Amino acid sequence: MDIAELAQGVANGQRRALARAITLVESARSDHRAQAAELLEVLPKDRQALRIGLSGTPGVGKSTFIESFGMMLTGQGLKVAVLAVDPSSSRSGGSILGDKTRMDRLSRDPNAFIRPSPSQTHLGGVARRSREAVALCEAAGFDTVLIETVGVGQSETVVAEMSDVFLLLLAPAGGDELQGVKRGIMEIADMIVVNKADGDLKAAATRTCADYSGALRLLRKRPQDPEGYPRAVMVSALHDEGLAGVWEDLNALVAWRRDAGFWDRTRADQARYWFGQDVRNALLSQLENPGARQTLAALGEAVAAGELRPSAAAEEFIARLHGNTGSK
Numbered sequence: 001m002d003i004a005e006l007a008q009g010v011a012n013g014q015r016r017a018l019a020r021a022i023t024l025v026e027s028a029r030s031d032h033r034a035q036a037a038e039l040l041e042v043l044p045k046d047r048q049a050l051r052i053g054l055s056g057t058p059g060v061g062k063s064t065f066i067e068s069f070g071m072m073l074t075g076q077g078l079k080v081a082v083l084a085v086d087p088s089s090s091r092s093g094g095s096i097l098g099d100k101t102r103m104d105r106l107s108r109d110p111n112a113f114i115r116p117s118p119s120q121t122h123l124g125g126v127a128r129r130s131r132e133a134v135a136l137c138e139a140a141g142f143d144t145v146l147i148e149t150v151g152v153g154q155s156e157t158v159v160a161e162m163s164d165v166f167l168l169l170l171a172p173a174g175g176d177e178l179q180g181v182k183r184g185i186m187e188i189a190d191m192i193v194v195n196k197a198d199g200d201l202k203a204a205a206t207r208t209c210a211d212y213s214g215a216l217r218l219l220r221k222r223p224q225d226p227e228g229y230p231r232a233v234m235v236s237a238l239h240d241e242g243l244a245g246v247w248e249d250l251n252a253l254v255a256w257r258r259d260a261g262f263w264d265r266t267r268a269d270q271a272r273y274w275f276g277q278d279v280r281n282a283l284l285s286q287l288e289n290p291g292a293r294q295t296l297a298a299l300g301e302a303v304a305a306g307e308l309r310p311s312a313a314a315e316e317f318i319a320r321l322h323g324n325t326g327s328k
Helices: 003-011 015-026 030-042 062-075 130-139 199-216 243-260 262-288 290-304 310-321
Strands: 050-056 080-086 112-118 144-148 165-170 191-194 231-234
Touching: 003 015, 003 030, 003 130, 015 030, 015 112, 015 130, 030 130, 050 062, 050 243, 062 080, 062 144, 062 243, 080 130, 112 130, 130 144, 165 243, 191 199, 191 243, 199 231, 231 243, 243 262, 262 290, 290 310
Parallel strands: 050 144, 050 165, 080 112, 080 144, 165 191, 191 231
Antiparallel strands: none
């Protein structure tokens, strides 16, 4: 693979080149990992997109919201990239990857790019290489990158470590004020968006939005938030209602954070976080070599037979991994 040619294609905004580049960075092969690192080094680093993380429980209407929201942005002349993460089967390892089918209109828009990726075994609602895929979309010149997680629970918050603003989508009648003050995903959301505020669900959506608005006032104010944030709003993605207000609120929040210095500070903190994650992943990759696997299997059998305690076996494995063959 000609990395220089691929990098040029990505920098020129070629969709095929961008798709190939994301496939490359998602590969687990060691030679592909080396090529991906080379690619990321030579790409332009002075381009920044607005990174918007979106999460919510399954069935809340994330795909419908993203399509309607994305169509609104492309209608304003903006280039929009959507990185959607699909859950992988714990049995077969496969994923449906059906987001392009759900976002039929947006997938045909020349100013939009949709890339579904499997979550594989990575926890936190995103794929292992989602951060690198975001960097590729920025290098390709997209103005906004929407990062859709799998349907997640309250403790899965990794997407906030790769986005500038984080939206949490909720369905009507999704909880009360007590639910709203629970720690985890609720307290890192910049905006809570109550979707499906239409038809018979309009009244329930109004009550849910009011409950969460009250709950947000009970949470400790974060230094990166201006007055009035985080906030809860209602939308109907199906009927394109309330989307312009969400975009206006997001822009106001981003402008305040830029002026107050939180934008650059947050991105620096995120870079530091991902440095630590890459170090951990590099250490874990040492377990994949044949020698380490053989040692793990042997010590595992000893633990299963009751010959070693799990903690003692773990210490012995670490000692062997670092070249000390003596056992305790």
